[in-house]
Amino acid sequence: MRLQQLDLNLLVIFEAIYRERNLTRVAQQLNITQPAVSNALNRLRERLNDRLFERAHQHMVPTPVADDMIAGVREGLACLQRSIEAPALFEPAQSRKTVAFAMNDLAESLVLGPLLKQVSREAPHMTITSFNVSRREVLAELASGRLDFAVDVPVMSMDDLCHQPLMQEPYVCAMRPGHPALGGDWQLPHYLALSHIHVSSRRSGLGYVDHALNLLGEMRNVQLRVQHYLVAPDIVRETDLVWTLPAALAQRFGLATRPLPFELLPLQLHLIWHRRNQESGASRWLRTLLLDEAQVKLGHH
Incomplete structure (x- = not known):
């Protein structure tokens, strides 16, 4: 044949x-x-x-x-x-393209609002969709064209993928206004003595914070584990549970915060795309839109 x-x-x-x-x-x-x-x-x-x-x-x-x-x-x-x-010049104002992203709800909370604000202004007919795609499937989804971009921590190193830093956000310990832990001493033992909420889409397993504590030979008391970032703020506002999360989200949710009493690298999110889309007009335009804004936020002028 x-x-x-x-x-x-x-x-x-x-x-x-x-x-x-x-x-x-x-x-x-x-x-x-x-x-x-x-x-x-x-x-x-x-x-x-x-x-x-x-x-x-x-x-x-x-x-x-x-x-x-x-x-x-x-x-x-x-x-x-x-x-x-390739032959067609990409014109954002005329584009009716649907752009598909892979990201979890944490990345959605941090990325989608600012992105849609810019897209609505410059490409009003463009549609944005976002899915939670497992990391093992991201390469195949990007290669097939079912996904245009992924937003994730920089853990994937594959020859066919390109990526650049999108944002960096420090973690804080958040709690309800008036929480007893807002006053007085604030050292690692005080943090560990509190009851914590942990957000994860997985049924079990340690989170980023827990891995960092394990390196110190410590463990926190996770009293509640939930799947989504949507429900956690209400629980924190109504209880004495504390929540370790990116500072920007804590501020958005109106929670009181204290700095972490131990070293934890900030959340780093990268924009990831397949090398086959490197020269695509729509991909290049969106990358410029996102990454130029990222450079300002990351302090690179």
């Missing part, structure tokens, strides 16, 4: 099946009928002489041949998309 004779739409459908593992969702996403998806898969199976996907418990599980194909297919589709977009 010669690949140049293969219908490009078949590769689009192949990538969608690999990603979604469900023919119905693929049909809905691509706005075609499910029989059309099944027919395309059958044509690919015949051309490639492999089942490509096997049905198991309502999911389509890729065969080893499909696993071997997916990276090349995604790279080819992304290359074609760039070729189509």
Whole structure:
């Protein structure tokens, strides 16, 4: 089989099946009928002489041949998309592009407000979407074009990813106004003697603060663990629980604060994108928008 004779739409459908593992969702996403998806898969199976996907418990599980194909297919589709977009000069005021970010709710709280304020002014028809994507999936999502950017701490070092610092924010210990801990001595034993709230989307495991305390041979008393940053401020305002979080959020939530009585590196968020989008007009414009503002905040003039 010669690949140049293969219908490009078949590769689009192949990538969608690999990603979604469900023919119905693929049909809905691509706005075609499910029989059309099944027919395309059958044509690919015949051309490639492999089942490509096997049905198991309502999911389509890729065969080893499909696993071997997916990276090349995604790279080819992304290359074609760039070729189509490259000749057109990007005009923010006219753009109706939907830009997809991967970030957790902490990053959303810090990034989305300032970003949307600028985008609304310069690109009023542009749409911003944000998803919580696991780190192990970010590279594939960026490579496939399903994501345009990720905002995360700089823990991913992959040759295909580019990143630059977006913001740096110190941590503080926040509590309700009038909390007894706001007066008097404030040393590490006083901090450890308090009851803490910890926000994490994971069911268990240590957080950034706990790892830093462990290096000192210490442990705090986490009395409450919640999933979202939305609920924590109300709990802190109504109880004697304290919360270690970035200073900007504590200020936004109207909480009283004290500096941490131990060394903790500030929160660092980086803007991350795939190298294939390096020259994309929309990507370059958004990177400039975000990173120029970041340079001011980080103190680089």
